Amino acid sequence: MTTTETGSISIHTENIFPIIKKFLYSDHEIFLRELVSNAVDATRKLQYLSARGEMTGELGELKIKIEINAEEGTLSILDAGVGMTGEEVKKYINQIAFSGATEFLNKYEEKPEGGQLIGNFGLGFYSAFMVAQQVELTTRSWQPEAEAVQWKCDGSTEFSLAPAEKQARGTEVKLFLAEDAKEFLEGDRIRGILEKYCRFMPIEIEFEGKIINETHPLWMRKPAELTDADYISFYEKLYPYQEKPLFWIHLNVDYPFTLTGILYFPRFRPEIDPNRNRIHLYSRQVFITDAVKEVVPDFLMLLEGVLDSPDIPLNVSRSSLQGDPNVKKINAHITKKVADKLEEWFKEDRAGFEQKWEDLQLFVKYGMLSEEKFKERGQAFCLVENLEGKKFTLSEYREFVQANQTDKTEQVVWLYAGKPEQQDVYIQAARKRGYDVLKLGGLVDTHFTGLIERVLDKVRLTAVDAGSLDQLIEKDTPRISLLAENEEASIKKLFETCLQDFPGWQTETRALTSEEAPVLLTQSEFMRRMREMSASGQMTMMGALPESWQLVINTAHPSIQALARQLEGDHQNEEATQLTDLALLAAGKLQGERLSSFVNRSFDWIRKS
Ligand code: ADP
Ligand code: MG
Secondary structure (H helix, E strand, C coil), X not given: CCCXXXXXXXXXXXXXXXXXXXXCCCCCCHHHHHHHHHHHHHHHXXXXXXXXXXXXXXXXXXXXXXXXXXXXXXXXXXXXXXXXXXXXXXXXXXXXXXXXXXXXXXXXXXXXXXXXXXXXXXXXXXXHHHCEEEEEEEEECCCCCCCCEEEEECCCCCEEEEECCCCCCEEEEEEEECHHHHHHHXXXXXXHHHHHHCCCCXXXXXXXXXXXXXXXXXXXXXXXXXXXXXXXXXXXXXXXXCCCCCEEEEEEECCCCCEEEXXXXXXXXXXXXXXCCCEEEEECCEEEECCCCCCCCHHHHHCEEEEXXXXXXXXXXXXXXXXXXXXXXHHHHXXXXXXXXXXXXXXXXXXXXXXXXXXXXXXXXXXXXXXXXXXXXXXXXXXXXXXXXXXXXXXXXXXXXXXXXXCCCCCEEEEEECCHHHCHHHHHHHHHCCCCXXXXXXXXXXXXXXXXHHHCCCEEEXXXXXXXXHHHCCCCCCCCCCCCXXXXXXXXXXXXXXXXXXXXXXXXXXXXXXXCCCEEEECCHHHHHHHHHHHCCCCHHHCXXXXXXXXXXXXXXXXXXXXXXXXXXXXXXXXXXXXXXXXXXHCCCCCHHHHHHHHHHHHHHXXXX
């Protein structure tokens, strides 16, 4: 070829039509959503024209009706909206992907009261052919001199258009259901679909003599007009039989995207599954999906409620949603709003906030762990709680322990207990030195400890049982061993034999103080965090790591000195075993047969003495 040719690619409708029919929507039931949406749009257009004075005369009853005729095998959607003239049918219905909604909005610069129209792709109507073998559309325009017309099509590219008998203004779409779509003749099935997709549509919808929708859902109303009771009763409507929510956020954005909605913070339930779908996504009051994973930040999947935005692209693949600029903006906005609300609550009513902290902490911590922006914001209201139940912000707590718990490298060491009930011996020892102990043993706390260390400079966290207190908060205080070098070696050997049941556990001799326990089990902070992460499935490559503890033998303790100076023999062994068992007991590790022999041995001793 020597010349450049240009032209337009041609599409043959007879080829593309079956594709639209089959693949436009994966879920066949949404044909009803599309047809009812069109009826809603037609009705709102009429209201708009009437409000502008373009249409005079009575609006009359504007209800949309859905009717099943089982004998005929048909399902009809009737409205009293603008209707269409024959010319309009040719233009809007015969041209696939020509949206009358878009055209209407372009024509009238100011938008109809109460928001926009639903349609915009110009494809919705054809979703009827996913379930119908034939569609009859009978319509009469609002325009006074208009005549009714009927359009018929059997799903091929041929249609007929003829004058019709229809007195009332509006449109009736009648679907002759295909063999494989007879389920849509069942009342329950239709009611289910209507309740799912049309529950909050803005025009009344009647089915089997009942109105199935609420035309002014709470999220579309002005926050200033609403009371707490309104929000709570709306919540109960959405999630019956659930406990009251902790609080809620009413979203209301116009620019640079449109977003309304109400997000509820539910009471914390341990069985919460972060992957469940509790947020319903709407577009102009039409239910779209409850799979909102891409739209809300991960941590907010714990929330419940409704989001309504026409700016979330719905007909694109889910994976590309994540990269969509509007979705990103919406995401960022929601995160910001949630942070604003929490911060405001914390500042205005700290006592109330603290009271709810138990329920809130999972959101806040998970949020700070998973969202960079929220991590920054969260520092203003994220709390830690000590074992006395006193709550502090992170910076308050650093301040609180700084004087007493700064080690020789200038790091402030925060001590915490994951299971205070089981760690009391360690906790009491720490308190004796005037140290404070935090309670940190929740679902995300293993990660949260790491987070605190990242956001606060020169702060380190360690469990109270991760070492002797001298090791946990190293200071330059000299400690003196009461044992000679050879005694240390033989006492270490002695205790090693007592730990034979625990392969891999270490013993070490170390001079603590005489105030502290003669023997003490400790578990390295690093190894414990690794193990917890592996257990929570974060590091599956490694499999679950076994527990591994060290037995610290306190060579500054008179009991150890006495033990070392005893003659070798059974008695020495027995005492070392008893001491080891007590250390195991203090760490909550004395179990099974070893526990029974400890108990029996102790009884014997009491009897003998
Ligand atoms: P969209 O709603 O995205 O514009 P549809 O394929 O759903 O596309 O509908 C195409 C057009 O047909 C609509 O924009 C509207 O002009 C017209 N139409 C469809 N249903 C009705 C109806 N019930 N009453 C009046 N006009 C309708
Ligand atoms: Mg439509």
